[in-house]
Amino acid sequence: MLEAIGLECVRGDRRLFRDLSFGLEPGRLLQVVGPNGCGKTSLLRMLCGLMAPVHGEIRWEGASIRSLAEDYLATLTYIGHLNGVKDELTALENLRISSALGGTHVDEPAAVSALEKMGLGGREMLPAKVLSQGQRRRVALARLLLTEAKLWLLDEPLTALDKAAVAFVESLLAAHLEKGGLVVLTTHQDLQQPGLGTRRLELGT
Amino acid sequence: MLEAIGLECVRGDRRLFRDLSFGLEPGRLLQVVGPNGCGKTSLLRMLCGLMAPVHGEIRWEGASIRSLAEDYLATLTYIGHLNGVKDELTALENLRISSALGGTHVDEPAAVSALEKMGLGGREMLPAKVLSQGQRRRVALARLLLTEAKLWLLDEPLTALDKAAVAFVESLLAAHLEKGGLVVLTTHQDLQQPGLGTRRLELGT
Amino acid sequence: MLEMLRWVIRRDLVLAMRRRSDVLTTLFFFIIVVSLFPLGVGPEMNLLRTMAPGVVWVAALLASMLSLGRLFSSDYLDGTLEQMLLAPQPLSIVVLGKVAAHWLVSGVPLVVMAPVLGLQYDLAADALLILTASLVLGTPVLSMIGAIGAALTLGLRGGGVLVSLLVLPLYIPVLIFGAGAVEASASGLGAEAYLSLLAAFLVGALVLTPWATSAALRISLD
Amino acid sequence: MLEMLRWVIRRDLVLAMRRRSDVLTTLFFFIIVVSLFPLGVGPEMNLLRTMAPGVVWVAALLASMLSLGRLFSSDYLDGTLEQMLLAPQPLSIVVLGKVAAHWLVSGVPLVVMAPVLGLQYDLAADALLILTASLVLGTPVLSMIGAIGAALTLGLRGGGVLVSLLVLPLYIPVLIFGAGAVEASASGLGAEAYLSLLAAFLVGALVLTPWATSAALRISLD
Amino acid sequence: MNWGSLSNFLHMGGYALYVWGSYIVFGVFLVAEVALLLKRRRTLAHRLSQMHRLHIKESHETAS
Amino acid sequence: MNFRDIAWFKYSSPASFYFLAGKMIPWFWAAAAVFAVAGLYIGFFVAPTDFQQGEAYRIIFIHVPAAWMSMFLYVVMAGWAGIGLAFNTRLSSMMATALAPTGALFTFLALWTGSLWGKPMWGTWWVWDARLTSELILLFLYIGFMSLQAAIDDPRRADRAGAVLALVGVVNVPIIYFSVKWWNTLHQGASISLMQAPTMAATMLTGMLVMALACWMYSIAVALMRVRCIIVERERHAQWVSEMRGQLK
């Protein structure tokens, strides 16, 4: 159960939003929408504790995320605008290491099969540098197949993906919600799959 | 008049496409589509001469682009996956400098009004570092408002843009085609505006 | 927690091996700086012997500083650092892992190389021993202090020079005591006092700098 | 063409000025490095006077080399370099502009500062003059040679040991003749031979390096 | 009283360059620091009133 | 009466501190002027000529206060910065930022006056003596602090990054300072020989102390003035700033 209470976000001279409150129950997906620069990324970074709100508080299962500290981090997975994919490492190494950083230790066969599911079969051993834009994004997203985190925070996960990959990621989201997970995501494209238990949060209006 | 004759592209061990030929007349738009990693970006980089094809040739108004060298470069504008936007420079400086590099010298008022049209009014003087992902993309795309190049090569121009911006960019494309320009672009989203004189080129099938 | 430490170190070592040229550049730099002085100063052995510890130590310090750039900045640019901040373990562990890897890659080769270079300067065997010992104790401190500077200047591009401005004054005690140890042993005084001070620096740095570096990283990514 | 050169220089200068402290920090880096050697070596003035030219030159090289990082790599990472390759002018012009800006930002301040630092090492007035002259001739060469290295290392896929082997030795002649000029004048021999050799390096570099750097950039971006 | 005359005082027993060189630079730098501060304050006041005017204009425009 | 009602923390809000500082500044200026006049009088007219150094020793009346201030101010600055970092109080961070330029100035002046003193006494402008070297390093620490803050656009981030640096640097200060023992120290020797004339030591000491007090008062006054500027710059959007806009001139 994720709650935001009276959040206010100020960047530079600009107040992006104030008095923003919402709650999200297990099994639900919150889609944050709004024009460019309205503060979607900022909100997500607040939700994972990378940025402190000027006012307000974020709670996870009733407790402030500040007080939970690492316990909270263990329950979430964040994928941002940037892929966090290292050019020199192979797709496989990238996936295993980013999973390990997130607290899930994955053995090689599991990682290979996750990459295969993400459509990167046969490219596991290529350095990420030579992968195409969409393939790099897929490497980043492959983590979702392996993580045990309950809360997913995804910043425009669908950019650079082709249609098949978009559909696959949406099915991943659906399966995660099914299992009682929570998802907060931003995207400018509409989600195709209906019944993702979607709630929309409009920013910047 | 842009012509590609019998292009072959090999990356590493992989042949992405071969025997690819097409021609594009003034006033037409070529949309390159295909799954992630099928070679769209590679094709665009070949078309602007950044990468040499293994076989085949690219011609502009009948002459090979290799022989035209800088004369060809003067007729094109390329916007890639990466924005080419410098973090430390303001939006305004970024735009003026990237235009100058492309051979168009723009004075300040013109640049400001271009940024305003791109929805960055009031943010001209912010360093690009603090802009949101979509706003950075807008800064890169603002060049299209100022360039006099006849051939536009755009690699997924619409990523990270919100819907209003997508519509605006499409109207820009339409206006450019109207004036007899040529556009080659890749995108995973379908173009909304009909009658862009669209031709599709499917790769990776 | 140890698991995490291991992963981070391993990752950074693999990355360093992929970019072998970086590692070698640091080492070449060290060798070239040290070898240049005999060329520049001339062949008087006495003069060279007096300069030796200072030159080797300054070269080590600069080499370690030069390699600071790759400590965090590439992770910052491609978003990995964000992920590290979100790892469900204390950030200091990650920091410690990265610093350890940095030392293994940029410090250890220097330590190994130093005795060979010292021979060029006609240092006696025990002076070489002390030189190596002082480097073993001192170079990890350099990496740890450097990490603070690297973390503070993250995202401030062109920060390479700013880092050196921040970090060099903090390096100076290490330099003074490191070079001092060799000089003391050369002039017949015992080097123990110096070496144990360096060891104290090392312990102090181990305790304090991961904390300071984590704080700096959090600030830089806010 | 000149228009383009002006734009590139101006852009890079603006970028440097944006980090307001950039020019200053290069300078302070230089100052700190020069001040480090006495700390390592000890305070005897005679020793210091003999080392002075070598130290100043090594420091100049480092300062100029440290700032090489920002020459191409940030433009490479954010895609600006691609745009530069697509500019409808010879690439060498762009390269020349970037190198010139680099020298203005990182070379000129060193040249200005060097005499003051020489004073710390108790150098005589004419030695100071020669030192400055050698730096005026030598630092642009460093920037130009460095540019080749920076361009080549952009596309390195791990096997770049050759590159660092190639570039660092290229610096050494400049260093030897730069420091040699000062020593020659200090020991009463004329420094003209050294200085004219440096001038020859400069002319050679101006002719050859923009071409080589452009080629390297094209290779790196293929 | 140590000094017979003003010129003696200015001569400083042959150390005029060093003594006055220290004191004058000392004084000039402190005064310069204060002067720079006062200037900073003035430009600040200027910027503030400009901001204020702009603000008033804006609110006027939105009102009408 | 409730403890909170005493408004202990009232002045820790930038707005109220701004006005409080405004009231205090004239007093510090007055004190600085009085002490400076007294100190200079003692220095030039009461203290006799030194039998070894002649009149050159009179540099001591500014050299020593400047050197003291340079070190004290660094520690004070690091203290404020640390408080700002720990308790997230904006005002203390602003104090740290305001102190840095003054500290750097005094460091520079200590170096300058020391060099001018060294030329007649030691025959050289500069030696690599421990005292001198450590003072130079202190200057680098100040400059590093200021450059770091200048390089960061967001003031809150600049505050906190600067605080980390200042705190780390303060560990360095005593180390540098005590390294005197490991060096041959020209500086120390000279100062001891000076102390040999006992009658002079008394007047000299008073002169030095009075000048040091003047420097303290000056530093406080200037720091308060600068912190007022910083407050207004940072809070320029706040209501109270636009209300008192006229009073600034």
Ligand code: HEM
């Ligand atoms: C650039 C040159 C110099 C620097 C950076 C410098 C720095 C300092 C510093 C940091 C102190 C404070 C030390 C303390 O509180 O114990 C000090 C004190 C003092 N300095 Fe200097 N100094 C320089 C040159 C000189 C010279 C040339 C003389 C006299 C010949 C001198 C005489 C003194 C005396 C008498 C004191 C105060 C008494 C003491 O602490 O011993 N200084 N100086």
Ligand SMILES: Nc1ncnc2c1ncn2[C@@H]1O[C@H](COP(=O)(O)OP(=O)(O)OP(=O)(O)O)[C@@H](O)[C@H]1O
């Ligand atoms: N220092 C600053 N001064 C003024 N505005 C700032 C500053 N820093 C950030 N901003 C603004 O804050 C906003 C940050 O938005 P954020 O990145 O959260 O947007 P977003 O909703 O994710 O947008 P996008 O859809 O483009 O990704 C931008 O509008 C940016 O211009």
Ligand SMILES: Nc1ncnc2c1ncn2[C@@H]1O[C@H](COP(=O)(O)OP(=O)(O)OP(=O)(O)O)[C@@H](O)[C@H]1O
């Ligand atoms: N050295 C190499 N070895 C094997 N395959 C390579 C190598 N270099 C590149 N490739 C492959 O070449 C392709 C490059 O594709 P390109 O970037 O042109 O794709 P794209 O169509 O633009 O994809 P996207 O839609 O994801 O942007 C990728 O499939 C990549 O895996």
Ligand SMILES: [Mg+2]
């Ligand atoms: Mg965003």
Ligand SMILES: [Mg+2]
């Ligand atoms: Mg692509």
